Amino acid sequence: MTDGVRTATQPGAGSPEVATHCPYCALQCAMTLRHSAAGIEVLPRQFPTNRGGLCQKGWTAAELLDHPDRLTTPLLRDRPGGELRPASWDEALDRIAAGIRTVQAGHGRDAVAVFGGGGLTNEKAYALGKFARVALRTRHIDYNGRWCMSSAAAAGLRSFGVDRGLPFPLADLGRADTLLLVGANPAETMPPLMRHLADQRRRGGRLIVVDPRLTATARQADLHLQPLPGTDLAVANALLHIALTEGWVDREYVAARTTGFDDVRRTVAGYWPAEVERLSGVPVADLEATARALGTAGSAVILTARGAEQHAKGVDTVSAFVNLALALGLPGRPGSGYGCLTGQGNGQGGREHGQKADQLPGYRRIDDPAARTHVAGVWGVDPDELPGPGVPAYQLLESLGTADGPKALLVFGSNPVVSAPRAAHVESRLRDLDLLVVADFLLSETAALADVVLPVAQWAEEDGTMTNLEGRVLRRRALREPPPGVRTDLAVLAALAHRLQAGAPSYRLSHSRGPLLTPAAGFPTDPREVFEELRRASAGGPADYAGVTWDRIDGAEGVFWPCPDVDGPDSPRLFADSFPTPDGRARFHPVTHRPAAEQVCADYPLHFTTGRVLAQYQSGSQTRRVAALRRAAPDAFVELHPDLADRLGVADGEQVRVVSRRGELCAAARLSPGIRPDTVFAPFHWPGAARANSVTNDAVDPVSGMPEFKICAVRVEKR
Amino acid sequence: MTERIVIVGYGMAGCRLAAELHARPGDRKVTVLGAEPHRAYNRIMLSTLLAGKITEPDVELAEVAGHGVDVRTGVPVTGIDRTARELHTGTGELIGYDHLVLATGSRAVVPPLPGLDPLPERVVPFRTLDDCRRILAAARGARSALVLGGGLLGLEAARGLAARGLDVTVVHPTGWLMERQLDPAAGAVLAGTLAGLGVRTELAVPAAGVVADTDGVRLDLADGRRLDADLLVLSCGVRPDTALAAAAGLTVERGVLVDDRMRTGDRRISAIGDCAQHDGTLTGLVAPAWAQARVVADVLTGGDPLARYRPRPVVTRLKAAGIDLAAMGDAAGEPVPADGPVEELTFADPARGTYARLRIRDQRLTGAILLGDNPTVGTVVQLFDRGARVPADRRSLLLGRAVGTVPASPAASPALMPDAATVCQCNDVSKGALVACWRSGARTVDELSTATRAGTGCGGCRDALAGIADWLAEADPVATGADRPAAAEPVPAR
Incomplete structure (x- = not known):
């Protein structure tokens, strides 16, 4: 327990207050929820991340719990173009199960798809991935985190062998002599994080911000580089070019701890500052000042965020900054490193446990035979019956309702009608589905298009875990039970699995060598039970939660993964001695600038x-x-x-x-x-x-x- | 049959073309023949090498080899048989081609001065990696150096040698440095900057002859003066290396003539880089050479058969430690009078080495010289490059980002802030809300914060809160008088 606040481990245990975390972004500010005369009150709580701070979103988070727009009954649409009408849970679930059966009978298993979200708890993300692979047996599952963290994730994996947003605690930012933020605007996206930056500046550290706009964060910077959007990669290569020519590359580190530098060195030789100035508009003098600040600092941190990552060359752009960090010897050095600022509340955990098209729990690859065997063993199914990798989120949405694409979609914790790129097109794809199911607690723009809307619990009504931007696993704690008529996502999955297995013999797994699945065994509704299974499923994977227990989280300020043993240490800082790559070294990747997918022209200037x-x-x-x-x-x-x-x-x-x-x-x-x-x-x-x-x-x-x-x-x- | 593409020359242009071809799909055999024995290197970094900041491996360029690309160094080409479509090499080989690309580059010009034929050991042009090695060898143990030629490359060499601790003098025949890119005023500021870096300049005086022996070198000037040094670096321009093309009967003026697709008169032969002359122009720069390589690759591989080389306007950038110079367009000369009204913006602060001159016509930049600390250089370069409209407030082109931006700090005096002004962004708390809160009894920063949530997000407005609390503590008794409730008596702000 922290701060002497009593915790509720059972929903609706009647506790007057619980220690939990904010429902919104990946900073997961610690807060206390309390019943008071005026309703449910939010109080900020001291924690190493938010240090007692909350932004306005956090302060007002409880206002949605009893909001008049709250959904408390399933909604059904009887015919395309008709109105949504209230329905019973049985009717709604029967309708979904029947719809899934019809679609799969007509078009195969992959004709049903699942779309998740980076705000779901670890337990729900895990259960959703399992539901797709075991109950629906479709390869089509992906989630909105694809639009958030996937570029940094891919670049991190290929260089470090692991993808953890920050490989060090957030508080390390406060000790960096130089901090470079690329396409990040925490002053608006996660304001309490700025407390660490204030620390950093108080200690005399320099803050450099790369952003095409003079954002609230850039206003606080000692130096603001304002490149043309889409030129960050070239800027990074120029910074490394300068670091090379000025002798700031840590040759000893590069020799001892990395591979592939020579190719990167020869590539960045072609990115001399004057040429990159012309491309990006960032003055040579500012490029030099930035390289100097990074290259001559005792400790330096480079962070990227969506501004650098949400590009058709996002992975290469992140790699360019990772290359820079590696060349300067930052990763693994105390107070230094590269990291990315995760966006969504469980953007980190949500990508580790099977919501991603190509992944199984524990950040395992679904095309890795050993991973399939391990996870299938935990799930009690034949590894051969696990589907293969699906397709990334946008490709999935774009294919909906087309001849070869899925005909039914189940959406949990996402609102792609607003958040997807080229959204009008995505909206038209959703409209072409035979069945669209949305689980949400409000009638989102996507839910408004659905054939079936399921009212689900909010964050203050459920227990579970979230993994914040530091890779720190936290406890979300329920203050109260969901209102009458509302179910948790886990209960929804269990009920659907039950119907799919019971009602359609062809979907029983009886022909498999594994045991027959029962809803109670396969899809428990108690999040703690789900987490216990997640621990086993993730054991031995890159994101190993085997040693994390709810009790252990309760007894500390969260637990950093990887944490393979209950009695062993967790991992606040990675890479001190080696990288989780086959040879223990980080890998450089030479990357080159390429123009944005769409160029300005006379009509679109x-x-x-x-x-x-x-x-x-x-x-x-x-x-x-x-x-x-x-x-x-x-x-x-x-x-x-x-x-x-x-x-x-x-x-x-x-x-x-x-x-x-x-x-x-x-x-x-x-x-x-x-x-x-x-x-x-x-x-x-x-x-x-x-x-x-x-x-x-x-x-x-x-x-x-x-x-x-x-x-x-x-x-x-x-x- | 697999198409055979042979590239003659393994400098920055030839190397880039090989990489461009390698990156495109298709089945072809690419052979690159380099006369120099070493791998391709980045010429732009040679002055840094001269300055001693980097070592030779650092100037290497990314190289493509294997899978359809055969790079052969130390193989000079001695002749082209266009009928047989074969190359003769200095090693006696015959190499057939379906398409030939000349990327032979250019050579340093050695001025026709007495004493330079043959070139003495202590006199070295500054052009190639081998030149650089020779300069470095000669500079070892040297205390002074002369640089003949005050153009871009000469000044970079001078700066590099000065960085090694040598006493350097630049001799330049014209009245000011870099006369093709700079106006006299800018040239004077640049000379001042160089002087501060330990580089002297002798201007408006041609050289008359060189006398060199094993101990040193003497440069005789046309005005009768004699300058002694341990080393003389020649930087008197370059000349395209067109001998091979000319001998093969291709049309050569100053360079090998090429069309928009970089083709010579022989449709099986192209030329790119320093040796090519496109639309009457030699480039001598890397960026255009790389753009030309892209065009040739697009055309030869069918990736974009209609690809055409469109030259970008030249931006000259001298960047050496302590010098920041950008020059472009027509700013060096007098404006052409015919073309309508011309605006000129100038700023000069010679004592601090800063000079700016921008020429605007029809809302577009037609030229600029920026020397020293000019924060707008990135913006100016991009405006010039794209022919984009200049800002309405011309000052922003000189003064940069400071213009028009509102400082983040709250108003100096809370009294001057409007009530609607936001003090706490994170929780959207206005000054008015804080004042109201004070009036209902909050008296300290913590009390104001608790009541309004101001300062509970990023914490960045805590100082502003304290300022407002102090101001209210002073102002409030006067403002509200005796009708304020007793419970709200002011207490000192923390």
Whole structure:
């Protein structure tokens, strides 16, 4: 227990208060939830990550628990184009099971797909992956974290042999002499993190921010590099070029702890600063100052986030910064390293336990025979019957309802109608499905399209674990039971599995060599039981949770994976002695700049980029319903430079239209001298006419499947 | 049959073409023949090598070998038989081709001065890696060096040698340095900057002759003066290496003539890089050579048969420790009067080595010289490159990012802040809300924070909160007078 706050391990145990964590981003700020006369109260809690801080989203998180828009009964649509009407759970679940059976009988198992979310607890993410592979036996499962962490994950895996967002505790940031943030805006996306940056600055450390906009974070920087969107990779290569020419490369480290440097050295030889200045617009002097600050610091940290990663070359861009970090000898050195800032609440854990198309629990590859055997053993099925890898999120959504694509989709914890790239196209794919099922606690824009909507519990009504941006496994604790009519996601999966197995003999696993699955054994509804199974399934994998128990988390400030033994240590800091690669060395990867998938031209002469505002979260379906947050950030906007506005004849506040080849968004112009005059920005939290993702490009990274959210070509028109 | 592509020359252009071909799908055999014995290197880094900051392996370029690409160094080509489509090599081989690409580069010009034929040991041009090795060998134990030629390359060499601790003098025949890129004022500021770095300049004086022996070298100037040093570096321009092309009967002016697809008059032969002359222009720079390599690769592999080379405007960038110079377009000369009104922006602070001159016509930059600490250089280069419109506020082109940006810090005096001003971004708390909170009894930063949640997010506004609390403590008794409830008596702010 922490801070002397009593904890509830059973939902609705009647505790007046519980120690838990915020439902929103990956910082997972510690908070106390308490019943009070006025309702449910949120209090910030001291913890090494948020240090007692909360942003407005956290403070107001409990307002959705008893919100009038809360769903408390399943909804059904009787015919396409008809209205959603209330229904009983039995009717809704029967309808789903029947729909799945019909679709699979007609089109095969892969005709049913599952789409998860990076906000689901580890237990739910694990159960969802298992449900897809064992109950539905479809290869098609992926999740919205594909649009968040996949580029950094792929780059981390190929260089370090492991993907943990931060391979060190967050507090290490406070001790870095130089901190380079690339495409990260924590002052708005995870404000309490700035407390660590304030520490860093107080100690005399330098903060350098790379962002095409003068963001709230960039305003606090000692140096702000403002590159053209899509040129971060070249900037990183130029920084390494300078580090080489100035003798700041840690040759000893490179020789002892890495492989492949020579190819990278020869590649970055072609990225001399003047050429990259011309490409990116970042002055040579600033490139040099940045390289110097990193190369001559006693300790330095390089962090990337979505600004660098959400590109069709996101993996290579992250690799370019990893190369820089490795060449400077940072990873594994105390107070130094490379990391990425995870976005969603369980963006880390959500990608480790089987929601990803190509993965099994414990961050195992689904095409690895040994991994299949291990996990199939835990699941009590024949390894040969586990499906193979599916396809990445966008490819999956794009194929929905097409001749070869899935005809039914089950969505948990995601709202792709707002969050997917080229969203109007994705919306049309969803409309072409035979069956769309959405489990949510509010009628999100995606739920509004569904044939069946299932009302599920909120964070304060369930127990479980979350893995934060540091790879620290945390406990989420229930304050109360879900309202009448509402079930947990685990209960939904169990009930569906029961129906699928009982009602359709052809889907019994009786022909397999493993034991017959029963819902109680295969899909428990108690999250602690699920976690115990997750521990066994992850044992021996890269993300090894075998030694993590709920009690152990309760007794400490979380547990860092990998943690293979209950009695052994956990792993706050990785790479001190070696990297989890076959030869124990980190691997350099030579990467070269390539242009964005879509270039500006006479018809679409401006670069468009997207991002967040402080008072809204993700697709906004939750935060747009909180009055205080709506007051703080009521509407979408289009940020543009006054010179550009002047040229377009647009005044501040005037409605403008941003048009790309894929669609348009309409919102008020917000003039800001802090953005490049050749670039416009819009936040992506709003649906309908203001939906930024109507405009974004669905080109994806060839390695990670990450869409190119952060750059496309547009024109701006007055409305 | 597999197409045979032979590239003559393994410098930056030839090496890049091999890589471009390698990266494209298709079945072909690429042979690269380099006359120099070593692998391709980055010429741009030679002055850094000269300065002693890096070693030879650091200037190597990424090399493609294996799988359809055969790189052969130390193989000079002595002739082209266009009828037989064969190359003759200095090693007596015959190598057949289906398509030939000349990337023979250029050679340093040795001026026709008495005493330079043959070239004495202590006199070295600055062009190749071998030149660099010879300069470094001669510089060992040397205390002074002369550089003949105050163009870009000469100044980089001078800076590199000065960084090694040598006493360096640049001799330049024209009245100011880099006269093709700079105006006289910029040249003067640059000379001042160089002086501060230990590089002297002798301007407006041609050289008359060289006398060298094993102990040193003497440069005789046209005005009768004599300069002595341990080493003389020649940087008097380059000349495209076109001998092979000319001997084969291809059309050669200053360089080998090529069309937009980099083809010579023989449709089976292309030329790229320093040896090629496109649209009357020799480039002598790496970026255009690489763009040309891309065009040839696109055309030869059928990836984009319509690919055309479109030259980008030249931006000259001198970047050596302590010097930051960018020059582009027509800023060095007088504006052409015919073409409508011209705006000129200038800024000069010679004492601090800063100079800027920008020329604007029809809302577009037509030229710029930026020397010293100019924060806008990245913006200016991109505006020039794309022919984009310049900002309405021209000052921002000189002063950069500071212009028009609002400082993040709260207003100096809370009294001047409007009530609606946001003090705490994380929790959206306005000054008005804090004042209201004070009026209902909160008296300390912690009390204000607890009541409004201000300062509970990133914590960055705690100082601003303290400022407002102090201000209220002073202002409030006057503002609200005696009708304030007793419970709200001011207490000192923490």
